[in-house]
Amino acid sequence: MYARLPHYDRTSLTPGIVHIGLGNFHRAHMAVYLDDLFALGLGHDWAILGAGVRAPDAAMRKALKDQDCLSTVIELDPSGKTARRIGAMIDFLPVQNDNAALIAAMSRPEIRIVSLTVTEGGYFINPATGTFDPADPAIVADAPNPHRTAFGAIVAALKARRAMEIPPFTVMSCDNLPGNGHVTRAAVCGLARLSDPALADWIEANVAFPNGMVDRITPATGPRERALAAQFGLADDPVPVTCEPFRQWVVEDHFPQGRPPLEKVGVTFTPHVHAFEMMKIRILNGGHATIAYPGGLMDIEYVHEAMANPLIRGFLDRVEREEIIPYVPPVPETDISAYYGLIVQRFSNPEVADTERRLCLDGSNRQPKFIVPSIRDALAAGGSVAGLALVSALWCRYCYGETDSGAPIAPNDPNWDALQALARQAKADPMVWLSQRTIYGDLADDPRFAHAFTDALTRLWRDGTARVLSAYIAG
Numbered sequence: 001m002y003a004r005l006p007h008y009d010r011t012s013l014t015p016g017i018v019h020i021g022l023g024n025f026h027r028a029h030m031a032v033y034l035d036d037l038f039a040l041g042l043g044h045d046w047a048i049l050g051a052g053v054r055a056p057d058a059a060m061r062k063a064l065k066d067q068d069c070l071s072t073v074i075e076l077d078p079s080g081k082t083a084r085r086i087g088a089m090i091d092f093l094p095v096q097n098d099n100a101a102l103i104a105a106m107s108r109p110e111i112r113i114v115s116l117t118v119t120e121g122g123y124f125i126n127p128a129t130g131t132f133d134p135a136d137p138a139i140v141a142d143a144p145n146p147h148r149t150a151f152g153a154i155v156a157a158l159k160a161r162r163a164m165e166i167p168p169f170t171v172m173s174c175d176n177l178p179g180n181g182h183v184t185r186a187a188v189c190g191l192a193r194l195s196d197p198a199l200a201d202w203i204e205a206n207v208a209f210p211n212g213m214v215d216r217i218t219p220a221t222g223p224r225e226r227a228l229a230a231q232f233g234l235a236d237d238p239v240p241v242t243c244e245p246f247r248q249w250v251v252e253d254h255f256p257q258g259r260p261p262l263e264k265v266g267v268t269f270t271p272h273v274h275a276f277e278m279m280k281i282r283i284l285n286g287g288h289a290t291i292a293y294p295g296g297l298m299d300i301e302y303v304h305e306a307m308a309n310p311l312i313r314g315f316l317d318r319v320e321r322e323e324i325i326p327y328v329p330p331v332p333e334t335d336i337s338a339y340y341g342l343i344v345q346r347f348s349n350p351e352v353a354d355t356e357r358r359l360c361l362d363g364s365n366r367q368p369k370f371i372v373p374s375i376r377d378a379l380a381a382g383g384s385v386a387g388l389a390l391v392s393a394l395w396c397r398y399c400y401g402e403t404d405s406g407a408p409i410a411p412n413d414p415n416w417d418a419l420q421a422l423a424r425q426a427k428a429d430p431m432v433w434l435s436q437r438t439i440y441g442d443l444a445d446d447p448r449f450a451h452a453f454t455d456a457l458t459r460l461w462r463d464g465t466a467r468v469l470s471a472y473i474a475g
Contacts, residue, residue, distance in 0.1 A: 001081075001083070001231055001232050001233070002083075002232055002233050003072060003083035003084055003085050003232045003233065003234055004082070004083065004084040004085065005084075005085050005087075006035060006038070006039065006070075006085060006086070006087035007039040008038045008039050008041065008044070008087070010087045010090065012044050013038065013044050013045075013047035013087075013090050014044065014045045014047060014110065015046075015047050015048065015049045015090060015091070015105075015108075015110060015111065016045050016046035016047065016110060016111065016112050016113065016260070017034075017046055017047070017048045017049070017111065017112075017113045017114070017115055018048070018049045018051055018093075018102070018105050018106050018111050018113075018114045018115070018169075019031075019048050019049070019050055019051065019089070019114075019115045019116070019117070020051045020052065020053060020102070020114070020115070020116045020117075020118060020150050020153075021051075021052065021057075021116055021117040021118045021119075021122075021150075022050045022051075022052060022057070022060050022061075022064065022089075022092065023060075023117055023119075024218040024219075024220065024221060024241045024243075025117055025174075025214075025216065025218050026117040026174065027071040027073065027086060027241050028073050028216055028218045028241045028242075028243040028247075029174065029214055029216050029218075029247060029249065030115065030117075030174055030214075030249070031048065031071060031073075031086050031088045031089060032073060032086055032088075032247065033247075033249060033262055033265050033266070033267060034046065034047075034048065034088035034260065034262075035084075035086045035087060035088045036265040036266075037260055037261065037262060037264060037265050038087070038088060040264060040265070042260070042261055042264060043260035043261060043262075045110070046113075046259075046260040047088060047089065047090045048088050048089040048090065049089070049090070049091050049092075049093055049105055049111070050064065050069065050089045050091065050092035050093065051092070051093045051095075051102045051105070052092075052095045053095070053099060053102070053118075053148075053149065053150045053153065054095075055095070057095045058095040060092075060239060061092045061093075061094070061095055063237075063238050063239045064089070064092050064239065065092055067236075067237060069087075069089045069090060069091060069092055070085045070086065070087055071085070071086040071089070071239075071240075071241060072084075072085060072086075072229050072232070072234050072237045072239075072240035072241065073085075073086050073240075073241050073242075073243060074225070074228050074229065074232070074240060074241065074242045074243070075242075075243060075244070075245050076242055076243065076244060076245070076349065076351035076352050076353075077245045077351065078349060078350065078351050081228065081351065083228075083229070083232040083234070093105055097148070098147060098148070099147055099148065099152070099153040099156075102153050102157075103147060103153050103156045103157045103160065106153065106154065106157030106169065107157045107160040107161055107164070107166070109161075109166045109167075111169055112169050112170065112255075112257035112258055112259075113169055113170045113171075113172055113255065113257075113259065114154060114157075114169050114170070114171050114172070115171075115172040115173070115174055116150060116171075116172070116173050116174060116175065116184065117174045117175055118150055118175060119175060120175055120176055120177055120362075120365055120366065120369065121362060121365040121414065122150070122175070123175070123177065123183050123184065123187050124136045124138065124139050124149075124151075124187055125183065126438070127364075127365070127368050127438035127439060128437050128438040128441065130368075131186060132183075132186040132187050132190035132191075134190060134191075134194060139190075139191060139194070142191065143191065143194035143195055144194075144195055145195065146191050146192065146194075146195060149191070151184075151187045151188050151191050152191060154171060154188050155188060155191055155192045155199070155203075157169075158188075158192075158199070158202075158203055158207065159192075159196070159199055162199070162202060167256070167257055168203070168206050168207045168257075169207075169257060170207070170208040170209075170210065170254070170255045170256065170257060170259070171184055171185070171188060171207060171208070171209050172184075172209075172210055172212065172251075173209075173212065174212060174214050175214075176214060176281070176285065177369070178277060178278070178281055178369060178373075179211055179274070179277075180211055180212060181209040181210050181211035181212065181252065182209070182211065184209050185204075185207075185209035188203060188207070188209075189203050189204050208254045208255060208256050209254075210251055210252040210253070210254040210255065211251070211252050211273045211274065211277070212249065212250060212251040212252065212273060213248070213249070213250040213251075213273055213276045213277040213280055214248070214249055215246070215247065215248040215249075215280055215284065216243055216244060216246065216247040216248070217243065217244045217246075217346060217352055217354055218241060218242070218243045218244075219242055219243075219352060219353060219354045219355065219358065220355075220358055221239060221240060221241065221242070224353060225240050225241070225242045226238065226240060228240065228242060242352070242353075243352075244346055244349055244352050246342075246346055247266075248268075248280075249262070249266075249267045249268065250267075250268040250269075250270060250273050250276040250277070251267060251268070251269055251270075251273065252269070252270070252271060252273050253269040253270075253271075270332070272331070272332050275329060275330070275331045275332065276331055276334075278328060278329065279328050279331050279334065279336060279339060281369065281370055282324050282325075282327075282328050282370070282373070282374055283320060283324060283325065283328065283336075283339065283340055283343055284343050285366070285369070285370040286320075286324050286370045286371055286374055287316055287320060287324075287343055287347065288347075288359045288370075289359070289363070289366060289367065289370050289371050289391060289395070290315065290316050290319050290320070290387075290391050291303065291306045291307065291312050291315075291316050291347070291356075291359070292356055292359035292360045293360060293363075293391070293394035293395050293397070293398045294306070294311070294312050294315060294394055294465050294469060295309075295312060295356035295359075296356050296357065296360045296398050296403065296409065297394065297397060297398055297403050297404050297465045298312075298403070298404060298465050298466060299403050299404075299405055299407060300312075300356055301355060301356060301357075302350075302353055302354065302355060302356065303347055303352070303354040303355065303356060303359065304347070304348050304349060304350040304352070304353070304354075306356055307344070307347050307348040308348070311466055311469040311470055311473065312469065314469070314473040315387070315390075315469045315472060315473060316344075318387060318472065318473060319387035319388065319390075319391065320340055321340075322383075322384060322387065323374065323378050323383065323384060323385060323386075323387045323388050324374050324388075325337070325340060326378075326381075326383065327374060327377035327378060327381060327383075357412060360398060360412050361412050361413065362412075362413055362414065363395050363398075363399070363412075363413055363419075364413050364414070364415045364419060364439065365414075367392065367395060367439055368438075368439050368440075371388060371391055371392060372439070372440060372441075372443070374388055375388045375389070375392075375443060375449060376443070379443075379446060379448060379449060385448060385449055385452050386452050386456070386472065387472060389449060389452035389453040389455075389456050390452075390456040390468065390472060392433075392453055392456075393430075393453055393456035393457040393460055394456075394460065394465070396422075396423050396426055396430075396433045396457055397423070397457065397460045397461070397465075398412075398423075399413070399416070399419040399420055399422070399423040400420065400423040400424060400427065401420050401423070404464050404465050404466075422435075422436065426457060427457075427461055430453060430454040430457040430458065431444065431450065431454065433453070433457070434450060434453060456468070459471070
């Protein structure tokens with residue numbers, strides 16, 4: 001078996017996009033769509049210049065530069081794996097503390113889009129308010145002369161383009177965030193306003209920040225993924241990407257300086273991104289959270305193994321059908337029940353070998369986005385929140401740092417120490433956990449949710465995960 005090479009002349013490509021954050025998701029998603037487009041002979045002036053703003057990005061730069069910026073993407077279809085080399089990126093800019101090379105590249109007139117995958121937690125959002133946080137230490141440090149953070153570099157480049165009378169690029173988030181365009185706009189304009197209100201006004205008036213919904217399951221790279229690459233003759237690639245066959249990208253068509261014709265390769269351009277986004281975040285990401293923590297507590301390693309467990313699968317089905325899906329608004333030309341069926345199929349794919357630990361990662365950032373909104377909608381409608389409260393209690397129990405069998409759970413959240421301290425107090429007093437206003441807001445004040453959470457956590461400690469799931473499924 002050998003990996004398929006790009007079906008176009010890479011020497012014909014010229015840059016039109018700077019992309020910040022060359023992690024697995026970007027290389028299995030946006031870069032693949034562009035690779036497909038280039039193979040049709042279209043959009044060759046939209047190649048990617050890769051970039052990073054964190055010190056660890058330098059290692060990715062070296063790995064990709066050493067292989068001519070080609071990325072290995074292995075699709076894990078149960079009917080047979082395939083591999084391809086993605087050639088959409090033609091250079092990776094130097095990773096520098098002052099981001100000088102990045103700012104210079106974004107200032108070039110041929111760059112018409114700057115895109116980002118900097119993770120859901122990389123947008124400096126205050127969890128309590130859901131808005132940009134000017135008090136974040138990284139923002140405070142960048143505010144006097146923005147250039148150190150990704151958003152600071154964008155501000156600096158937009159400032160330079162304004163001075164040179166070059167039209168501004170479009171800023172496109174490809175991260176899994178509700179209203180990711182609005183969130184990105186808030187970060188860029190919020191940071192600019194701290195030092196240059198006039199520049200912030202100009203950005204708000206002239207720069208486009210389209211919203212988009214992105215979807216593809218891409219496990220972390222480890223020994224298994226490198227071994228798979230070796231099977232395709234790429235044993236020397238240290239950073240191969242594996243992914244499921246499914247992918248989806250839905251974007252607002254708001255690109256004043258033009259865009260690649262990505263509708264030719266399956267991208268959906270629509271003004272209804274929010275509907276697609278809510279469906280995906282509530283059903284898929286909420287579903288991931290639902291199966292993550294019981295699997296982690298029951299010492300289950302892989303997601304497909306969790307889906308094969310009748311208790312976890314039954315728990316997911318009931319929570320989704322009774323407490324999540326009823327509050328998801330209609331989506332154009334989409335059968336939401338069929339969409340959930342596709343999600344179950346995707347979660348159950350054994351070839352992906354996605355881990356429960358990856359799904360459990362960063363709950364303090366993900367729970368407010370993927371679970372809490374469903375709780376609020378269910379409460380507002382007078383519906384049950386017993387299952388969603390149990391999801392939250394399972395997360396609390398997981399953060400205690402020990403599975404039901406007594407095995408230790410290694411830290412798995414940027415705020416792990418604080419979470420673990422609260423989880424240990426909550427064993428005796430569950431309401432301590434709900435005191436996290438940055439996560440739950442005023443939900444602790446709602447007796448329906450507070451009672452359901454307290455009951456769930458108490459029973460988890462008394463009976464264990466399996467018995468609690470069994471009781472919930474039985475009603």
